Amino acid sequence: MAGPKGSKYYDVFLKFKVWLENTEGESILGNGKFELIDYIDQLGSLKAAADKLGISYRKAWGMLKDAEEKLGFCLTEKHRGGQHGGNSVLTTEGKELIEAYKELLVEFDEAIYQITKKFFNKVNK
Amino acid sequence: MAGPKGSKYYDVFLKFKVWLENTEGESILGNGKFELIDYIDQLGSLKAAADKLGISYRKAWGMLKDAEEKLGFCLTEKHRGGQHGGNSVLTTEGKELIEAYKELLVEFDEAIYQITKKFFNKVNK
């Protein structure tokens, strides 16, 4: 969101980000990983999700592994082998998590909208 | 904020971050720079602010320069020379910006509190 034209703050946007952290302050998963998990859910495999996001399988696999290790439980159930190579499906926990995250984003968007409106009203002349 | 003890999500916290971006998607200033600017305001010099934050003067100077370049106007008025070496004071714009940012944080904290409460209620068993 930007201020009115001609303002000092024109073309400046207020952005936000939400993510999960553990007690050590390490990031567990943020938007990128949530998106990946969501695509795994929609497309049925990590490979397909990686392709959809335009990132390498290697990278996507690393993201997923990192999130699961830090959480301490699996978000996906992986199957390998078979004519189609294998597939991945979300665990119950994984489904719950992305569902909650989606709802969270909706609420956040609403909050940010209200807050940024005030911010730019205050900051702009 | 964490879920109830014994929960799958115990020790997992929902965090957020806000910052200003320009149209190119470059970050202009976030919490670290705001904190620096706030300390300059309180302490009267970039050096003192850097010391307070436990970062090098060189680093603090780079942070400030970067923010001012990207904004296109100065947040501080710098004076060098004199028996005490010099000092820095915030411009009117600088003062306005950190004041607005502080108020913004208060509102964000409130919003995040409400949202995380719902999030963990939803996600925890």
Place this chain on the structure above:
DNA sequence: AATCGTTATGTAGATATTTACATATAGAAA
């Protein structure tokens, strides 16, 4: 048993970011 596509993982190289160190300059006050 041969095939096929996905999961699984190591590693070297490239990039980006951060940190450390060094040095110059201004200018009021003594």
Place this chain on the structure above:
DNA sequence: TTTCTATATGTAAATATCTACATAACGATT
């Protein structure tokens, strides 16, 4: 005019991240 200390800035080294490429294993289907 000497001193003192904050502002000002370049640069090399150290870290951290990301990317690219390689290779192995698995197992249902044919």
